[in-house]
Amino acid sequence: xxxxxxxxxxxxDGLCIGCGLCEAIAGPDRVRxxxxxxxxxxxxxxxxxGDEIVASIYASCPGTHVSGLPPALARTAPHNxxxxxxxxxxxxxxxxxxxxxxxGSTGGVLTALGQYLLRSGRVAxxxxxxxxxxxxxxxxxxxxxxxxxxxxxxGSRYGPxxxxxxxxxxxxxxEPFALIAKPCDLSxxxxxxxxxxxxxxxxxxxxxPVCGGYMPDASLTAVLARHGIARADVAALRxxxxxxxxxxxxxxxxxxxxxxxxxxxxxxxxASWSLPFRCKICPDGNGEAADIAAADSWPGGAPSRExxxxxxxxxxxxxxxxxxLELVEAAARDGALVLGDEVDVAFxxxxxxxxxxxxxxxxxxxxxLVEAGRLAPETRDLxxxxxxxxxxxxxxxxxxxxxxxxxxxxx
Ligand SMILES: Cc1cc2nc3c(=O)[nH]c(=O)nc-3n(C[C@H](O)[C@H](O)[C@H](O)COP(=O)(O)OP(=O)(O)OC[C@H]3O[C@@H](n4cnc5c(N)ncnc54)[C@H](O)[C@@H]3O)c2cc1C
Ligand code: SF4
Ligand code: SF4
Numbered sequence: 001x002x003x004x005x006x007x008x009x010x011x012x013d014g015l016c017i018g019c020g021l022c023e024a025i026a027g028p029d030r031v032r033x034x035x036x037x038x039x040x041x042x043x044x045x046x047x048x049x050g051d052e053i054v055a056s057i058y059a060s061c062p063g064t065h066v067s068g069l070p071p072a073l074a075r076t077a078p079h080n081x082x083x084x085x086x087x088x089x090x091x092x093x094x095x096x097x098x099x100x101x102x103x104g105s106t107g108g109v110l111t112a113l114g115q116y117l118l119r120s121g122r123v124a125x126x127x128x129x130x131x132x133x134x135x136x137x138x139x140x141x142x143x144x145x146x147x148x149x150x151x152x153x154x155g156s157r158y159g160p161x162x163x164x165x166x167x168x169x170x171x172x173x174x175e176p177f178a179l180i181a182k183p184c185d186l187s188x189x190x191x192x193x194x195x196x197x198x199x200x201x202x203x204x205x206x207x208x209p210v211c212g213g214y215m216p217d218a219s220l221t222a223v224l225a226r227h228g229i230a231r232a233d234v235a236a237l238r239x240x241x242x243x244x245x246x247x248x249x250x251x252x253x254x255x256x257x258x259x260x261x262x263x264x265x266x267x268x269x270x271a272s273w274s275l276p277f278r279c280k281i282c283p284d285g286n287g288e289a290a291d292i293a294a295a296d297s298w299p300g301g302a303p304s305r306e307x308x309x310x311x312x313x314x315x316x317x318x319x320x321x322x323x324x325l326e327l328v329e330a331a332a333r334d335g336a337l338v339l340g341d342e343v344d345v346a347f348x349x350x351x352x353x354x355x356x357x358x359x360x361x362x363x364x365x366x367x368x369l370v371e372a373g374r375l376a377p378e379t380r381d382l383x384x385x386x387x388x389x390x391x392x393x394x395x396x397x398x399x400x401x402x403x404x405x406x407x408x409x410x411x
Contacts, residue, residue, distance in 0.1 A: 003049040007031070007057060011042050013375040014277035015063030018042060020141070020165025021188050022057045033162045035134040039217025040276075041160040060191035062184035063278060067191045068288035068381035073321050081345045082383055082390060083359050085288040089319040090348060092297060092340030093328070094312070105156040105241050107313035109294045109337065110180055110207055113327065114150040116336040117178050122327075123204050124175035128153050129161045137220055137237045141166035155241035158214045164188060171198045178205035183287040184278075190289040191380075205327060208287035210295035210318070212354055213279025215266075222274075223265060224250070229258060239265075244313030245296075245303055262303055269302060270354045281369070281403065283362035283382055285355045291324030292317055297351050316343060316351060363388035364396035368403025 001009070010016050018041035023031045030049055036042040058064045068074070069086050077086035084090075094107030100115070101108040117123045126144040130153035133140035139161030144150045163181045167189065170177055179189060186208050193199035215223070221231045229250060236251040240262060247259035266273055279285075287293030297316040298304070319325050331337040349356045363384040366376035388396055 003051050003054040004045040006054045007043060007045055007049060009375060010058075010061060010063040013063075013369075015061075015375055015377065016040075016042055017062055017182075017184050017276065017278045018160050018162055019062055019182075019185050019188055020162030021061060021167065021185075021192065023162070023165040024167040025056050025060070025192070026053050027168075028165075033165050039135070039160070039221070041134065041138070041162045056195060059195065060188050062188040062377070064375060064377055065188070065191050066184070066284050066377045066379045066382060067187045068284065068379075068383075069290075069320055070190060070193075071381060074381065076322055077320060082386060083356055084286060084318065084345045084348050085320070085383070087318050087320050088322065088325045089317075089328070090343045090345070091317050091319065091328070092343060093294075093315050093317050093332075094338050094340070096335040096338050100151060100154070101313055102243065103151065103154045103241050104313060105154065105209070106244055106294065106296050107315040108154060109315040109317065110209065111150055111154040112336045113205075113207060113292065113331055114144065114153075114178065114180060115147040116331040116334060117205060117327070118145070118147055118150065119336075120330065120334070122176070123178045125170075125173070126150060126178045126180060127163060127166060127170045128180040129157055129163050131155075131157060131236070131238070133161065135159070135217070136234050137217070139163075143170065156209060156239055158239040159220065159237070160214065160217060167192075171196070171202055174202070176202055176204045178207060179203050180207045182211045183208050183284050183289065183293070184211075184282065186287065186289040187284060205323065206290045206292075208290040208293050210287055210293050210316075210352065210355065211279075211282075211285045212270075213273070213275035213282065213285070215274060216276050219274035227258070227260060227264070243309065244311040245308065261305065262308065263305060266302075277406070280358075280406075281362065281365045282358055283366075283377070283379055283384060285358060286318065286352075288320070288382060290318075291321045292319050292328065294318075295348070295352060299350060301351060301353050314340060316348060318348070360387050360391040360395070361399040364391065364399035365403040367396075368400040369407050371400065372404045372407035374407045 074086040095101040095112035129139040137159040139157030369376040
Protein backbone atom coordinates (compact mmCIF):
# COMPACT_ATOMS: atom_id res chain seq x y z
CA UNK A 1 0.00 0.00 0.00
CA UNK A 2 1.41 3.44 -0.87
CA UNK A 3 1.91 6.06 1.82
CA UNK A 4 -0.97 8.12 0.36
CA UNK A 5 -3.25 5.06 0.37
CA UNK A 6 -2.40 4.49 4.05
CA UNK A 7 -3.52 8.04 4.83
CA UNK A 8 -6.70 7.52 2.79
CA UNK A 9 -7.39 4.31 4.64
CA UNK A 10 -7.98 6.24 7.86
CA UNK A 11 -10.67 8.19 6.02
CA UNK A 12 -12.16 5.18 4.21
CA ASP A 13 -12.41 3.21 7.44
CA GLY A 14 -14.44 5.99 9.02
CA LEU A 15 -11.83 6.94 11.59
CA CYS A 16 -10.90 10.42 10.37
CA ILE A 17 -12.44 13.13 12.53
CA GLY A 18 -11.06 15.93 10.36
CA CYS A 19 -8.79 17.41 13.06
CA GLY A 20 -6.11 18.65 10.63
CA LEU A 21 -3.12 17.24 12.52
CA CYS A 22 -1.88 15.41 9.43
CA GLU A 23 -1.67 18.76 7.63
CA ALA A 24 0.39 20.17 10.51
CA ILE A 25 2.71 17.12 10.49
CA ALA A 26 3.20 16.80 6.74
CA GLY A 27 2.97 20.52 5.91
CA PRO A 28 0.21 22.10 3.80
CA ASP A 29 2.17 21.57 0.57
CA ARG A 30 1.91 17.81 1.06
CA VAL A 31 -1.42 17.42 2.92
CA ARG A 32 -4.19 19.99 2.90
CA UNK A 33 -7.53 19.79 4.68
CA UNK A 34 -10.36 20.31 2.21
CA UNK A 35 -14.12 20.00 2.14
CA UNK A 36 -14.93 16.54 0.77
CA UNK A 37 -17.99 15.66 -1.33
CA UNK A 38 -19.89 14.65 1.83
CA UNK A 39 -19.23 18.09 3.33
CA UNK A 40 -16.70 16.87 5.91
CA UNK A 41 -13.17 18.21 6.29
CA UNK A 42 -10.75 15.55 5.08
CA UNK A 43 -7.02 15.45 4.27
CA UNK A 44 -5.94 15.49 0.65
CA UNK A 45 -2.45 14.32 -0.25
CA UNK A 46 -1.11 16.82 -2.78
CA UNK A 47 2.38 15.36 -3.11
CA UNK A 48 3.97 11.98 -2.40
CA UNK A 49 4.16 11.59 1.38
CA GLY A 50 6.73 8.93 2.08
CA ASP A 51 6.52 6.21 4.71
CA GLU A 52 8.16 8.24 7.48
CA ILE A 53 5.57 11.04 7.39
CA VAL A 54 2.68 8.59 7.31
CA ALA A 55 4.18 6.65 10.22
CA SER A 56 4.27 9.93 12.19
CA ILE A 57 0.65 10.62 11.27
CA TYR A 58 -0.42 7.12 12.34
CA ALA A 59 1.36 7.59 15.69
CA SER A 60 -0.81 10.56 16.67
CA CYS A 61 -3.85 10.76 14.36
CA PRO A 62 -6.97 10.49 16.57
CA GLY A 63 -8.37 7.96 14.12
CA THR A 64 -5.57 5.50 14.77
CA HIS A 65 -4.51 6.41 18.27
CA VAL A 66 -6.22 7.66 21.42
CA SER A 67 -4.20 8.63 24.51
CA GLY A 68 -5.35 9.47 27.98
CA LEU A 69 -3.49 11.60 30.48
CA PRO A 70 0.28 10.91 30.42
CA PRO A 71 1.04 8.55 33.35
CA ALA A 72 3.33 11.06 35.08
CA LEU A 73 0.36 13.45 35.37
CA ALA A 74 -2.23 10.75 36.07
CA ARG A 75 -0.18 9.41 38.98
CA THR A 76 -0.51 12.70 40.86
CA ALA A 77 -4.33 12.65 40.71
CA PRO A 78 -5.87 11.54 44.02
CA HIS A 79 -8.79 9.79 42.25
CA ASN A 80 -8.81 7.49 39.23
CA UNK A 81 -12.28 6.23 38.36
CA UNK A 82 -12.76 3.41 35.88
CA UNK A 83 -15.10 5.51 33.71
CA UNK A 84 -14.16 9.08 34.56
CA UNK A 85 -10.42 8.62 34.76
CA UNK A 86 -7.82 10.51 36.77
CA UNK A 87 -9.05 13.63 38.54
CA UNK A 88 -8.37 15.94 41.44
CA UNK A 89 -11.81 17.45 41.74
CA UNK A 90 -15.33 17.28 40.24
CA UNK A 91 -17.15 20.55 40.78
CA UNK A 92 -19.94 22.66 39.34
CA UNK A 93 -18.92 26.05 37.98
CA UNK A 94 -19.92 28.97 35.78
CA UNK A 95 -18.36 32.18 34.50
CA UNK A 96 -18.24 35.06 36.98
CA UNK A 97 -19.09 37.55 34.23
CA UNK A 98 -22.80 37.36 33.35
CA UNK A 99 -22.22 38.08 29.66
CA UNK A 100 -19.63 35.31 29.37
CA UNK A 101 -21.98 32.89 31.13
CA UNK A 102 -24.83 33.92 28.84
CA UNK A 103 -22.87 33.67 25.59
CA GLY A 104 -21.05 30.49 26.54
CA SER A 105 -22.26 27.11 25.45
CA THR A 106 -23.11 25.96 28.99
CA GLY A 107 -21.91 28.23 31.81
CA GLY A 108 -19.10 29.89 29.85
CA VAL A 109 -16.36 28.25 31.91
CA LEU A 110 -13.99 27.51 29.02
CA THR A 111 -14.31 31.09 27.79
CA ALA A 112 -13.82 32.48 31.31
CA LEU A 113 -10.74 30.30 31.85
CA GLY A 114 -9.34 31.27 28.45
CA GLN A 115 -9.79 34.96 29.26
CA TYR A 116 -8.23 34.51 32.70
CA LEU A 117 -5.21 32.72 31.21
CA LEU A 118 -4.53 35.77 29.03
CA ARG A 119 -5.30 38.32 31.75
CA SER A 120 -3.02 36.65 34.25
CA GLY A 121 -0.18 36.44 31.74
CA ARG A 122 -0.01 32.67 31.97
CA VAL A 123 -0.15 32.27 28.20
CA ALA A 124 0.48 34.54 25.23
CA UNK A 125 -2.44 33.22 23.21
CA UNK A 126 -5.00 30.45 22.85
CA UNK A 127 -5.40 28.04 19.95
CA UNK A 128 -9.13 27.34 19.77
CA UNK A 129 -12.07 27.14 17.38
CA UNK A 130 -14.53 29.80 16.28
CA UNK A 131 -17.31 29.91 13.69
CA UNK A 132 -16.12 29.98 10.11
CA UNK A 133 -14.10 28.04 7.60
CA UNK A 134 -15.29 26.15 4.57
CA UNK A 135 -19.00 26.60 5.41
CA UNK A 136 -21.07 28.77 7.79
CA UNK A 137 -21.81 25.65 9.85
CA UNK A 138 -18.13 24.76 10.30
CA UNK A 139 -15.57 25.77 12.91
CA UNK A 140 -12.14 27.12 12.11
CA UNK A 141 -8.87 27.30 14.07
CA UNK A 142 -8.17 30.70 15.56
CA UNK A 143 -5.43 32.31 17.66
CA UNK A 144 -6.98 34.37 20.45
CA UNK A 145 -4.70 37.03 21.91
CA UNK A 146 -7.30 39.18 23.67
CA UNK A 147 -10.23 38.54 25.97
CA UNK A 148 -12.53 39.84 23.23
CA UNK A 149 -11.11 37.23 20.85
CA UNK A 150 -11.88 34.48 23.37
CA UNK A 151 -15.43 35.72 23.84
CA UNK A 152 -15.91 35.81 20.07
CA UNK A 153 -15.07 32.07 20.00
CA UNK A 154 -17.56 31.12 22.75
CA GLY A 155 -20.13 28.43 21.98
CA SER A 156 -19.93 24.85 20.77
CA ARG A 157 -19.43 24.32 17.06
CA TYR A 158 -21.29 21.12 16.26
CA GLY A 159 -19.96 21.02 12.69
CA PRO A 160 -16.62 19.97 11.19
CA UNK A 161 -13.55 21.85 12.44
CA UNK A 162 -9.82 21.27 11.98
CA UNK A 163 -8.11 23.11 14.85
CA UNK A 164 -4.90 21.10 14.60
CA UNK A 165 -4.15 22.23 11.06
CA UNK A 166 -2.88 25.35 12.88
CA UNK A 167 -0.72 23.45 15.40
CA UNK A 168 2.57 23.92 13.57
CA UNK A 169 1.95 27.67 13.20
CA UNK A 170 1.10 27.87 16.91
CA UNK A 171 4.28 26.03 17.91
CA UNK A 172 6.41 28.06 15.51
CA UNK A 173 5.48 31.21 17.45
CA UNK A 174 7.65 29.90 20.29
CA GLU A 175 5.34 31.38 22.95
CA PRO A 176 3.42 29.62 25.72
CA PHE A 177 -0.16 28.97 24.75
CA ALA A 178 -3.32 27.15 25.81
CA LEU A 179 -5.19 24.70 23.66
CA ILE A 180 -8.99 24.51 23.84
CA ALA A 181 -10.24 21.74 21.59
CA LYS A 182 -12.26 18.52 21.59
CA PRO A 183 -11.01 15.48 23.53
CA CYS A 184 -9.86 13.73 20.34
CA ASP A 185 -7.89 16.82 19.32
CA LEU A 186 -6.16 17.01 22.70
CA SER A 187 -5.42 13.31 22.72
CA UNK A 188 -3.79 13.66 19.31
CA UNK A 189 -1.57 16.50 20.50
CA UNK A 190 -0.58 14.51 23.61
CA UNK A 191 0.45 11.66 21.32
CA UNK A 192 2.28 14.06 19.03
CA UNK A 193 4.20 15.38 22.06
CA UNK A 194 6.08 12.08 22.10
CA UNK A 195 7.70 13.14 18.80
CA UNK A 196 7.73 16.92 19.14
CA UNK A 197 9.34 18.31 22.31
CA UNK A 198 8.02 21.82 21.62
CA UNK A 199 4.52 20.67 22.66
CA UNK A 200 5.27 19.97 26.31
CA UNK A 201 7.39 23.12 26.45
CA UNK A 202 4.78 25.46 24.95
CA UNK A 203 1.30 24.03 25.52
CA UNK A 204 0.78 25.22 29.09
CA UNK A 205 -2.94 24.44 29.51
CA UNK A 206 -5.11 21.78 27.93
CA UNK A 207 -8.84 22.53 28.12
CA UNK A 208 -11.69 20.66 26.52
CA PRO A 209 -15.47 20.32 26.34
CA VAL A 210 -16.71 16.86 27.27
CA CYS A 211 -17.84 15.65 23.87
CA GLY A 212 -20.51 13.30 22.58
CA GLY A 213 -19.70 14.02 18.94
CA TYR A 214 -20.61 16.53 16.26
CA MET A 215 -23.30 16.49 13.60
CA PRO A 216 -22.15 15.17 10.20
CA ASP A 217 -22.48 17.75 7.46
CA ALA A 218 -25.04 15.70 5.52
CA SER A 219 -27.18 15.27 8.64
CA LEU A 220 -27.19 19.03 9.14
CA THR A 221 -28.54 19.46 5.61
CA ALA A 222 -31.30 16.94 6.41
CA VAL A 223 -32.21 18.58 9.76
CA LEU A 224 -32.43 22.00 8.14
CA ALA A 225 -34.53 20.62 5.28
CA ARG A 226 -36.97 19.13 7.82
CA HIS A 227 -37.46 22.66 9.11
CA GLY A 228 -37.92 24.09 5.61
CA ILE A 229 -34.45 25.66 5.43
CA ALA A 230 -32.37 25.17 2.29
CA ARG A 231 -28.72 24.66 3.10
CA ALA A 232 -27.63 27.02 0.34
CA ASP A 233 -29.54 29.86 2.04
CA VAL A 234 -27.62 29.60 5.33
CA ALA A 235 -25.27 32.54 5.90
CA ALA A 236 -24.41 31.94 9.58
CA LEU A 237 -25.18 29.31 12.18
CA ARG A 238 -24.82 29.44 15.96
CA UNK A 239 -25.46 26.04 17.48
CA UNK A 240 -26.04 27.09 21.08
CA UNK A 241 -25.19 29.67 23.72
CA UNK A 242 -27.10 32.84 24.71
CA UNK A 243 -28.71 30.78 27.46
CA UNK A 244 -28.23 27.10 28.16
CA UNK A 245 -28.42 25.48 25.75
CA UNK A 246 -29.94 28.50 23.98
CA UNK A 247 -31.52 28.26 20.56
CA UNK A 248 -29.82 27.04 17.41
CA UNK A 249 -29.83 30.28 15.46
CA UNK A 250 -29.65 30.25 11.66
CA UNK A 251 -29.20 33.50 9.73
CA UNK A 252 -30.27 33.22 6.13
CA UNK A 253 -28.75 35.06 3.19
CA UNK A 254 -31.73 37.47 3.10
CA UNK A 255 -31.08 38.48 6.73
CA UNK A 256 -33.97 36.44 8.20
CA UNK A 257 -33.07 34.61 11.42
CA UNK A 258 -34.62 31.22 12.18
CA UNK A 259 -34.33 29.67 15.62
CA UNK A 260 -34.67 25.98 16.47
CA UNK A 261 -34.96 24.47 19.92
CA UNK A 262 -31.87 22.41 20.83
CA UNK A 263 -34.10 19.32 21.15
CA UNK A 264 -35.62 19.90 17.70
CA UNK A 265 -32.13 20.31 16.28
CA UNK A 266 -30.54 17.21 17.87
CA UNK A 267 -33.67 15.15 18.55
CA UNK A 268 -35.30 14.28 21.84
CA UNK A 269 -32.81 11.67 23.04
CA UNK A 270 -29.49 9.98 22.37
CA ALA A 271 -31.05 7.47 19.96
CA SER A 272 -31.85 10.29 17.54
CA TRP A 273 -28.37 11.84 17.51
CA SER A 274 -26.69 11.58 14.15
CA LEU A 275 -22.94 11.22 14.63
CA PRO A 276 -19.83 10.50 12.56
CA PHE A 277 -18.71 6.87 12.84
CA ARG A 278 -15.58 7.84 14.78
CA CYS A 279 -17.76 9.55 17.40
CA LYS A 280 -20.01 6.49 17.75
CA ILE A 281 -17.02 4.41 18.85
CA CYS A 282 -15.21 7.15 20.75
CA PRO A 283 -13.34 5.83 23.80
CA ASP A 284 -12.69 9.26 25.25
CA GLY A 285 -15.49 11.80 25.12
CA ASN A 286 -14.56 12.58 28.74
CA GLY A 287 -11.43 14.47 27.77
CA GLU A 288 -8.88 12.39 29.64
CA ALA A 289 -5.93 14.19 28.06
CA ALA A 290 -7.03 17.57 29.42
CA ASP A 291 -6.14 19.56 32.51
CA ILE A 292 -9.82 20.45 32.74
CA ALA A 293 -12.83 19.02 30.91
CA ALA A 294 -16.08 21.02 31.01
CA ALA A 295 -19.42 19.26 30.64
CA ASP A 296 -23.10 20.04 30.63
CA SER A 297 -24.94 19.13 33.81
CA TRP A 298 -28.45 18.19 32.68
CA PRO A 299 -29.91 15.16 34.47
CA GLY A 300 -30.16 12.33 31.93
CA GLY A 301 -27.82 14.07 29.49
CA ALA A 302 -30.28 16.39 27.71
CA PRO A 303 -32.05 19.64 28.56
CA SER A 304 -35.77 19.73 29.31
CA ARG A 305 -37.94 22.01 27.18
CA GLU A 306 -39.55 23.41 30.32
CA UNK A 307 -36.33 24.30 32.19
CA UNK A 308 -34.22 25.43 29.23
CA UNK A 309 -35.46 29.01 28.62
CA UNK A 310 -34.46 30.26 32.07
CA UNK A 311 -31.35 28.13 32.56
CA UNK A 312 -28.27 30.39 32.90
CA UNK A 313 -25.96 27.37 32.46
CA UNK A 314 -23.87 25.35 34.90
CA UNK A 315 -20.81 23.36 33.86
CA UNK A 316 -19.67 20.20 35.59
CA UNK A 317 -15.87 20.33 35.66
CA UNK A 318 -13.50 17.40 35.68
CA UNK A 319 -10.26 18.84 37.02
CA UNK A 320 -7.64 16.26 36.10
CA UNK A 321 -4.24 17.74 36.86
CA UNK A 322 -2.49 19.85 39.48
CA UNK A 323 -2.13 22.60 36.86
CA UNK A 324 -5.88 22.45 36.22
CA LEU A 325 -6.62 22.59 39.94
CA GLU A 326 -4.37 25.60 40.46
CA LEU A 327 -5.99 27.33 37.47
CA VAL A 328 -9.55 26.73 38.67
CA GLU A 329 -8.74 27.98 42.17
CA ALA A 330 -6.90 31.06 40.91
CA ALA A 331 -9.71 31.89 38.44
CA ALA A 332 -12.25 31.55 41.26
CA ARG A 333 -10.21 33.89 43.48
CA ASP A 334 -10.05 36.36 40.60
CA GLY A 335 -13.83 36.21 40.11
CA ALA A 336 -13.48 34.89 36.54
CA LEU A 337 -15.13 31.70 37.74
CA VAL A 338 -17.79 30.92 40.32
CA LEU A 339 -17.60 27.48 41.91
CA GLY A 340 -20.76 25.64 42.96
CA ASP A 341 -21.26 22.31 44.69
CA GLU A 342 -18.68 19.56 44.68
CA VAL A 343 -20.02 16.56 42.74
CA ASP A 344 -18.92 12.95 42.35
CA VAL A 345 -18.58 10.26 39.71
CA ALA A 346 -22.18 9.10 40.27
CA PHE A 347 -23.33 12.63 39.43
CA UNK A 348 -21.15 12.69 36.30
CA UNK A 349 -22.56 9.35 35.14
CA UNK A 350 -26.12 10.59 35.75
CA UNK A 351 -25.58 13.71 33.62
CA UNK A 352 -23.51 11.92 30.93
CA UNK A 353 -25.09 8.46 30.53
CA UNK A 354 -24.00 8.24 26.86
CA UNK A 355 -20.35 8.69 27.85
CA UNK A 356 -20.59 5.83 30.33
CA UNK A 357 -22.03 3.46 27.71
CA UNK A 358 -19.40 4.33 25.11
CA UNK A 359 -16.57 3.92 27.58
CA UNK A 360 -17.58 0.38 28.60
CA UNK A 361 -18.24 -0.67 25.00
CA UNK A 362 -15.13 0.80 23.36
CA UNK A 363 -12.76 -2.16 23.42
CA UNK A 364 -15.33 -4.68 22.17
CA UNK A 365 -16.29 -2.31 19.35
CA UNK A 366 -12.65 -1.98 18.32
CA UNK A 367 -12.31 -5.76 18.34
CA UNK A 368 -15.36 -5.99 16.06
CA LEU A 369 -13.75 -3.54 13.63
CA VAL A 370 -10.53 -5.53 13.53
CA GLU A 371 -12.49 -8.79 12.97
CA ALA A 372 -14.16 -7.05 10.00
CA GLY A 373 -10.76 -6.14 8.55
CA ARG A 374 -11.07 -2.47 9.42
CA LEU A 375 -8.64 -0.21 11.21
CA ALA A 376 -9.35 0.45 14.86
CA PRO A 377 -7.68 3.01 17.11
CA GLU A 378 -4.89 1.85 19.38
CA THR A 379 -5.33 3.24 22.85
CA ARG A 380 -3.11 4.10 25.76
CA ASP A 381 -3.85 5.04 29.37
CA LEU A 382 -7.64 4.70 29.00
CA UNK A 383 -8.25 1.51 31.07
CA UNK A 384 -10.17 -0.10 28.21
CA UNK A 385 -9.22 -3.66 29.25
CA UNK A 386 -10.57 -3.12 32.77
CA UNK A 387 -13.70 -1.44 31.39
CA UNK A 388 -14.32 -4.36 29.03
CA UNK A 389 -13.83 -6.85 31.87
CA UNK A 390 -16.41 -4.95 33.93
CA UNK A 391 -18.78 -4.82 30.96
CA UNK A 392 -19.26 -8.59 30.92
CA UNK A 393 -18.90 -11.17 28.14
CA UNK A 394 -22.49 -10.99 26.83
CA UNK A 395 -22.45 -7.24 26.47
CA UNK A 396 -19.01 -7.36 24.86
CA UNK A 397 -20.17 -9.99 22.35
CA UNK A 398 -23.15 -7.82 21.36
CA UNK A 399 -20.91 -4.77 20.93
CA UNK A 400 -18.35 -6.76 18.90
CA UNK A 401 -21.03 -8.15 16.60
CA UNK A 402 -22.69 -4.74 16.25
CA UNK A 403 -19.38 -3.12 15.30
CA UNK A 404 -18.68 -5.92 12.81
CA UNK A 405 -22.08 -5.38 11.17
CA UNK A 406 -21.65 -1.60 11.06
CA UNK A 407 -18.17 -2.07 9.62
CA UNK A 408 -19.61 -4.20 6.83
CA UNK A 409 -22.34 -1.61 6.13
CA UNK A 410 -19.86 1.26 6.59
CA UNK A 411 -22.30 3.24 8.78
C1 LIG B 1 -18.79 18.68 19.22
C2 LIG B 1 -19.20 18.88 20.65
C3 LIG B 1 -19.92 17.89 21.32
C4 LIG B 1 -20.28 18.04 22.67
N1 LIG B 1 -20.93 17.03 23.33
C5 LIG B 1 -21.15 17.15 24.67
C6 LIG B 1 -21.67 16.07 25.43
O1 LIG B 1 -21.93 14.99 24.91
N2 LIG B 1 -21.85 16.24 26.78
C7 LIG B 1 -21.53 17.43 27.37
O2 LIG B 1 -21.70 17.56 28.58
N3 LIG B 1 -21.04 18.47 26.68
C8 LIG B 1 -20.83 18.34 25.35
N4 LIG B 1 -20.27 19.37 24.66
C9 LIG B 1 -19.77 20.47 25.45
C10 LIG B 1 -20.74 21.54 25.73
O3 LIG B 1 -21.43 21.85 24.54
C11 LIG B 1 -19.98 22.76 26.18
O4 LIG B 1 -19.09 23.13 25.17
C12 LIG B 1 -19.16 22.54 27.42
O5 LIG B 1 -20.02 22.28 28.48
C13 LIG B 1 -18.34 23.77 27.70
O6 LIG B 1 -19.24 24.80 27.93
P1 LIG B 1 -18.73 26.28 28.17
O7 LIG B 1 -19.92 27.13 28.38
O8 LIG B 1 -17.65 26.27 29.19
O9 LIG B 1 -18.10 26.59 26.73
P2 LIG B 1 -17.76 27.96 26.08
O10 LIG B 1 -17.32 28.94 27.11
O11 LIG B 1 -18.85 28.35 25.17
O12 LIG B 1 -16.49 27.56 25.23
C14 LIG B 1 -16.56 26.59 24.24
C15 LIG B 1 -15.15 26.36 23.77
O13 LIG B 1 -15.10 25.22 22.95
C16 LIG B 1 -14.38 25.53 21.76
N5 LIG B 1 -15.03 24.77 20.69
C17 LIG B 1 -16.30 24.90 20.28
N6 LIG B 1 -16.57 24.02 19.31
C18 LIG B 1 -15.46 23.33 19.09
C19 LIG B 1 -15.11 22.29 18.19
N7 LIG B 1 -15.98 21.77 17.33
N8 LIG B 1 -13.85 21.79 18.22
C20 LIG B 1 -12.95 22.29 19.10
N9 LIG B 1 -13.23 23.29 19.98
C21 LIG B 1 -14.46 23.79 19.97
C22 LIG B 1 -14.50 27.03 21.57
O14 LIG B 1 -13.37 27.53 20.92
C23 LIG B 1 -14.59 27.53 23.00
O15 LIG B 1 -13.31 27.79 23.50
C24 LIG B 1 -19.92 19.24 23.32
C25 LIG B 1 -19.21 20.24 22.65
C26 LIG B 1 -18.84 20.06 21.32
C27 LIG B 1 -18.06 21.14 20.62
S1 SF4 C 1 -4.81 13.40 11.61
FE1 SF4 C 1 -6.91 14.18 11.83
S2 SF4 C 1 -7.48 14.94 9.76
FE2 SF4 C 1 -5.66 13.64 9.55
S3 SF4 C 1 -6.45 11.59 9.04
FE3 SF4 C 1 -6.20 11.68 11.27
S4 SF4 C 1 -8.19 12.38 12.06
FE4 SF4 C 1 -8.15 12.81 9.87
S1 SF4 D 1 -17.04 12.06 20.24
FE1 SF4 D 1 -14.87 11.63 20.38
S2 SF4 D 1 -14.17 11.50 18.24
FE2 SF4 D 1 -16.17 12.51 18.23
S3 SF4 D 1 -15.65 14.69 18.22
FE3 SF4 D 1 -15.99 14.04 20.36
S4 SF4 D 1 -13.98 13.49 21.18
FE4 SF4 D 1 -13.83 13.59 18.96
